[in-house]
Amino acid sequence: xxLAIGVPVSFLLFTIVRDAVENxxxxxxxxxxxxxxxxxxxxxxxxxxxxxGLKAQFASQGPVTRxxxxxxxxxLDLKRRYPGFDAVNYAAYVPAKDRKRFxxxxxxxxxxxxxxxxxxxIKPPGERPEYYVMVYLEPMAGFEFAFGLxxxxxxAVAGTNPQVLRTLQESARDTEKxxxxxxxxxxxxxxxxxIGLAMRLAVYRNGMRLDSVEQRRAAYLGSVGAGFxxxxxxxxxxxxxxxxxxxxxxxxxxxxxxxxxxxxPDKDRLLFDSNQLARGSLxxxxxxxxxxVFTRVLPVEVGGETxxxxxxxxxxxxxxxxxxALPLMVLVGGLLSSLLLSGVLYxxxxxxxxxxxxxxxxxxxxxxxxxxxxxxxxNASDLIALHDPKGGRVYVNPAYSRLLGSERGVIGTDAFxxxxxxxxxxxxxxxxxxxxxxxGRRSEFRFLLPHGDVRHIESQGSAVYDSNGGVAxxxxxxxxxxxxxxMEEDLHSYxxxxxxxxxxxxxxxxxxxRLLAGELHDRVGPNLTALGxxxxxxxxxxxxxxxxxxxxxxxxxxxxxxxxxxxxxxxMAELRPHALDDYGLPxxxxxxxxxxxxxxxxxxxxEADNPAADVPKxxxxxxxxxxQEALNNIAKHSNADRVEVAIRRVNGHATLSVRDNxxxxxxxxxxxxxxxxxxxxxxxxxxxxxxGAEFSLQTEPDSGVQVLVEYAVGAGA
Numbered sequence: 036x037x038l039a040i041g042v043p044v045s046f047l048l049f050t051i052v053r054d055a056v057e058n059x060x061x062x063x064x065x066x067x068x069x070x071x072x073x074x075x076x077x078x079x080x081x082x083x084x085x086x087x088g089l090k091a092q093f094a095s096q097g098p099v100t101r102x103x104x105x106x107x108x109x110x111l112d113l114k115r116r117y118p119g120f121d122a123v124n125y126a127a128y129v130p131a132k133d134r135k136r137f138x139x140x141x142x143x144x145x146x147x148x149x150x151x152x153x154x155x156x157i158k159p160p161g162e163r164p165e166y167y168v169m170v171y172l173e174p175m176a177g178f179e180f181a182f183g184l185x186x187x188x189x190x191a192v193a194g195t196n197p198q199v200l201r202t203l204q205e206s207a208r209d210t211e212k213x214x215x216x217x218x219x220x221x222x223x224x225x226x227x228x229x230i231g232l233a234m235r236l237a238v239y240r241n242g243m244r245l246d247s248v249e250q251r252r253a254a255y256l257g258s259v260g261a262g263f264x265x266x267x268x269x270x271x272x273x274x275x276x277x278x279x280x281x282x283x284x285x286x287x288x289x290x291x292x293x294x295x296x297x298x299x300p301d302k303d304r305l306l307f308d309s310n311q312l313a314r315g316s317l318x319x320x321x322x323x324x325x326x327x328v329f330t331r332v333l334p335v336e337v338g339g340e341t342x343x344x345x346x347x348x349x350x351x352x353x354x355x356x357x358x359x360a361l362p363l364m365v366l367v368g369g370l371l372s373s374l375l376l377s378g379v380l381y382x383x384x385x386x387x388x389x390x391x392x393x394x395x396x397x398x399x400x401x402x403x404x405x406x407x408x409x410x411x412x413x414n415a416s417d418l419i420a421l422h423d424p425k426g427g428r429v430y431v432n433p434a435y436s437r438l439l440g441s442e443r444g445v446i447g448t449d450a451f452x453x454x455x456x457x458x459x460x461x462x463x464x465x466x467x468x469x470x471x472x473x474x475g476r477r478s479e480f481r482f483l484l485p486h487g488d489v490r491h492i493e494s495q496g497s498a499v500y501d502s503n504g505g506v507a508x509x510x511x512x513x514x515x516x517x518x519x520x521x522m523e524e525d526l527h528s529y530x531x532x533x534x535x536x537x538x539x540x541x542x543x544x545x546x547x548x549r550l551l552a553g554e555l556h557d558r559v560g561p562n563l564t565a566l567g568x569x570x571x572x573x574x575x576x577x578x579x580x581x582x583x584x585x586x587x588x589x590x591x592x593x594x595x596x597x598x599x600x601x602x603x604x605x606x607m608a609e610l611r612p613h614a615l616d617d618y619g620l621p622x623x624x625x626x627x628x629x630x631x632x633x634x635x636x637x638x639x640x641x642e643a644d645n646p647a648a649d650v651p652k653x654x655x656x657x658x659x660x661x662x663q664e665a666l667n668n669i670a671k672h673s674n675a676d677r678v679e680v681a682i683r684r685v686n687g688h689a690t691l692s693v694r695d696n697x698x699x700x701x702x703x704x705x706x707x708x709x710x711x712x713x714x715x716x717x718x719x720x721x722x723x724x725x726x727g728a729e730f731s732l733q734t735e736p737d738s739g740v741q742v743l744v745e746y747a748v749g750a751g752a
Contacts, residue, residue: 037373037376037377038373038374038377040373041369041370041372041373042369042370042373044369045365045366045368045369045370045373046366048365048366048369049362049363049365049366049369050362052361052362052365053362056354056358056361056362057350057354059358060329060350060353060354060358061329063353064281064329064331064346064348064353065331067273067277067281068331068333068346071272071273071277071281071283071344071346072333072335072344074271074272075269075272075285075335075344076335078119078268078272079268079335079337082117082119082120082234082261082263082268083213083234083337085111085117085120085123085261086213086234086235086236086259086260086261087213087236088111089107089108089123089125089236089238089259090236090237090238090259092104092107093238093239093241093256093259094238094239094241095241096241097241099125100146101144101146101147101170101171102146102147104125104171104173105147105171105173108123108173109173113173118264118267118270119263119264119265119267119268120261120262120263120264121231121261121262121263121264122172122173122174122178122181122261122262123172123173123259123260123261123262124169124171124172124173124178124181124259124260124261124262125169125170125171125238125257125258125259125260126167126168126169126170126186126235126257126258126259126260127167127168127170127256127257128165128166128167128208128255128256128257128258129157129165129166129167129168130164130165130166131162131163131164131165131166134157134166137157137168138155138156138157141155141170141183142154142155152182155182155183156183157183157185158183158184158185159185159188161188163185163187163188165187165201166185166187167185167186167187167204167257167258168183168184168185168186168257169181169182169183169184169185169186170182170183170257186204187201187204188201204258207235207236207237207258208237208251208252208255208258209248209251209252210237211237211239211245211251212236213234213235213236214234214235214236214340215232215233215234215235215337215340230264230265230266230305230306230307231262231263231264231265232262232263232265232268232287232306232337233260233261233262233263234260234261234263234337235258235259235260236258236259236260237251237255237257237258238256238257238258238259239251239254239255239256240254240255240256265285265306265307266307266311268307269285269307269309272309273309278309279352280348280349280352280353281309281346281347281348281352281353282308282309282310282346282347282348283309283344283345283346283347284305284307284308284309284344284345285305285306285307285335285342285343285344285345286304286305286306286342286343286344286345287304287305287306287340287342306342327349327350327351328347328348328349328350329346329347329348329349329350329353330345330346330347331345331346331347332344332345332346333346412432413432413433415432415434416434417434417512417513417514418431418432418434418435418438418492418494418511418512418513418514418515419431419432419434419435419510419511419512419513420432420435420450420510420511420513421499421508421509421510421511422450422466422508422509422510422511423508423509424470424506424507424508424509426449426450426451426463426466427447427448427449427450428445428446428447428448428449428450429446429508430446431445431446435513438482438484438490438515439453439482439484439485450466450511451463451466453482453483453484454480454481454482454483455480455481455482455483455489456483457481458480458481459480461478461480462478462480462494465478465496466496466509469496469497469498469506469509470498470506470509473498473500473506474498475495475496475497475498476495476496477493477494477495477496478493478494478496479491479492479493479494479516480492480494489517490515490517491515491516491517491519491520492513492514492515492516493513493514493516494511494512494513494514495511495512495513496509496510496511497509497510497511497512559603563596563599563600563603564600566596567593567596567597567600570589570592570593570596571593573589574586574589574590574593577589612626612627612659615655615656615659619655620650620655620658620659620682621643621644621682623655623659624641624643624658624659624662624680624682625641625643627659627662627663627666628641628666628678628680631666631670631678634670635670637669637670637675637676637677637678638676638677638678639677639678639679639680640677640678640679640680641680641681642679642680642681642682642683643681643682643683644682644683644684650689650746650748651726653726654689654726654727654728654746657722657723657725657726657728657744658682658689658691658728658744658746660722661691661693661719661722661723661730661742661744662680662691662693662742664715664718664719665693665719665742666678666680666693667715668715668716668740669693669695669697669740672697672698672700673695673697673698673699673739673740674697674698675695675696675697675698675739676696677695677696678693678694678695678696679692679693679694679695680692680693684748687747687748688745688746688747688748689745689746689748690743690744690745690746691742691743691744692741692742692743693741693742694739694740694741694742695739695740696739697739697740698736698737698739699734699735699736699737699738699739699740700734700736700740701735701736702732702734716732719742723744726746727746727747728744728745728746729744729745729746730742730743730744731743731745
C-alpha cells in the first residue's frame with residue numbers, strides 16, 4: 036500500500052515542481068531578452084543621431100567643404116567613442132549638366148591632399164540624367180573603391196535594377212527621413228571581411244523651406260551616410276554572464292549586397308550571430324526543440340526598415356542548478372520515503388554483506404591508486420627521492436638512478452655527498468629546517484657526478500608526516516636545469532656584446548655628424564660667403580637708375596644666398612651643435628630650447644644648475660640628443676603649449692628632465708595602432724643606456740609626458 040500510494044504522488048509532485056521551475060526560468064529569459072532589445076535599440080538610435088548631427092552641419096552653414104567635413108568627423112573620435120562606425124560619407128547630388136564642372140572641382144580640391152584628386156571621375160561611367168556621387172569619405176583609407184561611386188547606379192549591388200536604386204535615392208530625398216539598407220553588406224577591407232549595415236539621411240541647402248516635396252527637391256544637396264560594422268555594434272549587448280548561455284541573431288529584410296563574392300542564399304538575411312563573439316561558450320547549440328530551448332523573436336526598426344532579432348537559450352542553462360535538480364530531488368525524495376518503509380527490514384539483513392563489498396572495493400581502489408602513483412614516479416623525467424630525517428636516501432626513481440648510478444648503489448647513501456662542496460652546507464641547512472618546522476623549501480645547487488661532470492639542480496623539498504604529527508620523511512622533487520643555466524649565461528653575454536655594439540654605433544654616428552658639419556663649414560660656407568660678397572660688389576657697381584631690374588635680381592640673389600647660409604648653419608647645429616663643444620651642455624640646451632620655441636611657437640622654460648665638469652662628454656652628447664628627440668616628439672604629438680627643460684645635480688646624479696603639458700598617452704598602447712609608434716622612445720632609451728644612464732618615462736592620458744635621464748656621476752661612460 037505504501038508503494039502503491041507513494042509512487043504516483045511522487046510523480047505528481049515532480050510534474051508540478053518541474054513546471055513551476057520552468058515558468059520562473061521563462062520569465063527570467065524574457066526579462067533578459069527585453070534588456071538586450073533595449074540596449075540594441077538605444078545603440079541604433081544613438082548611432083543614427085550622428086547622421087542627424089552631420090545633417091545639422093549642412094543646415095547650419097553654407098556649403099560644407101571637404102576639410103570642414105573631415106574636421107567635424109575627426110572631432111567625433113569615432114573609433115574610440117563609436118566603435119560600431121565603419122565609415123561616414125557624403126554623397127552629392129549632381130545633375131547631368133554639372134557633371135564635368137563637378138569632376139573638375141573635385142580634382143582641384145587640395146584642402147586635405149595637396150596633390151588633389153587628378154584621377155577623380157564619377158563611376159560607373161556613362162551618361163545619366165542625374166548622379167548621386169560619393170565625394171566625402173572618412174576615413175578614406177580602405178574605402179577608396181567608393182570614392183566617386185554613383186549610388187544611383189551602384190555596380191556593387193549585383194542583380195539590382197538601376198531604376199530601383201535611383202528610386203531609393205529619390206525617396207530619401209523627398210521624404211527627408213532616415214533610410215537603412217535593411218540588408219547585410221559583406222565588406223572586405225584590408226584583408227578583413229565582415230557584415231555591415233548602411234544608413235543614409237538627405238541634406239538640404241541652408242535657409243530653404245522644406246515643407247513640400249517640391250521644396251525639398253529644390254533644396255536637395257545630397258545625403259550623408261554611415262556604414263556600421265554590425266559585430267562591433269552588437270558587442271556587449273548581453274552581459275558576460277548572460278552571453279554564456281544566450282544566443283541571438285539579427286536578420287535583415289532583403290538579399291545580400293556583396294562586393295566580394297556571391298554567398299550561399301541560406302545566409303542572405305543574416306546580419307549578425309552572437310556565436311561570432313561567444314568563443315566556446317554555452318550559447319553554441321544546434322537544437323531548436325521547444326522542450327529544450329526558450330526562443331523569442333522581436334522586431335527592431337532601423338531607418339524605416341524592420342529587422343528581426345531571434346533570441347534563444349537552453350533551458351538547462353538558464354535554470355539554476357539547484358532549481359534544475361529540485362524536481363528530481365522531490366521525485367527521488369518521495370520514492371525514497373516510500374521505499375524506506377518497505378525496505379527497513381531488508382536493509383538490516385543486507386547491510387553486512389554490503390559493508391563487506393564496500394570494504395573490498397575500497398581496498399581495490401587503494402591498491403590501484405598506489406599503482407598509479409608508482410607509475411607516475413617511475414616514468415617521471417624529474418628526479419624524485421625520499422629521505423629520512425637524517426638525510427639518508429630511502430627511495431629514488433629511475434630518473435635519479437640514471438643521473439647518479441644504479442638504484443641499489445644510491446639507496447641508503449647520504450643525500451648530501453653528491454652536492455658540490457661549495458653548495459653542500461646551504462642544501463643541508465635547508466633540509467634540516469624542513470625537518471624542524473615541516474615547511475617545504477626550494478633550493479638551487481650543483482651536483483658533482485661520479486665522472487666529474489657538474490649539473491645544476493632545482494629542488495623542492497616537502498615534509499611527510501607520521502601519525503604523531505612529526506616529520507617522518509622528506510620528499511624532494513628535483514629538475515636538471517643545466518641547459519637553461521647555460522642559455523642564460525649565453526643570453527647575458529649576448530646582451531653585453533649588444534650594449535657594446537650600440538655604444539660603438541652612437542660613437543660612429545656622432546663622428547660622422549661632426550665630420551659632415553666640419554665639411555659644410557670648411558668647404559661650403561666660404562664659397563657661399565664669397566658668393567654673397569661678389570653679389571654685393573656687383574650690386575654696388577651698378578647704378579640702380581640704369582639697371583633697376585638687374586639690381587633687383589642681384590638683391591634677390593643675395594637674399595637667397597643669405598637664406599642658404601642660415602639653413603646650412605641650422606643643419607650644422609642639428610648635426611653637431613657647436614655650443615655643446617664650446618660652452619657645455621646647459622648652453623647647448625638653452626640654445627636648443629630657444630630655437631624650438633621660435634620654430635613651433637611653444638613656450639619653453641629652461642632651468643640649469645652650474646655645469647658639471649665631471650660628466651663625460653659622451654653623456655652630455657647623449658642627453659642633448661635625447662632632449663632633441665623629446666622636443667621633436669612634443670612638436671609632433673603632444674598638442675602642448677608649454678615645455679619645461681631642466682638640467683640639475685641631485686644626490687650625486689646629473690639629471691635631464693623634459694616635461695610638457697600636452698595630451699599624454701597610455702604607454703601600454705604604444706605600437707597598438709601604428710607599427711612605427713614608439714620608435715623615438717626606443718632610440719632615447721638606447722642612447723641613455725649606451726652611456727650608462729637610466730631612462731624613465733612618466734605619462735598618463737591627458738596629463739602630459741616627462742622624459743627623465745639620470746646619470747650617476749663617477750659611474751663612467
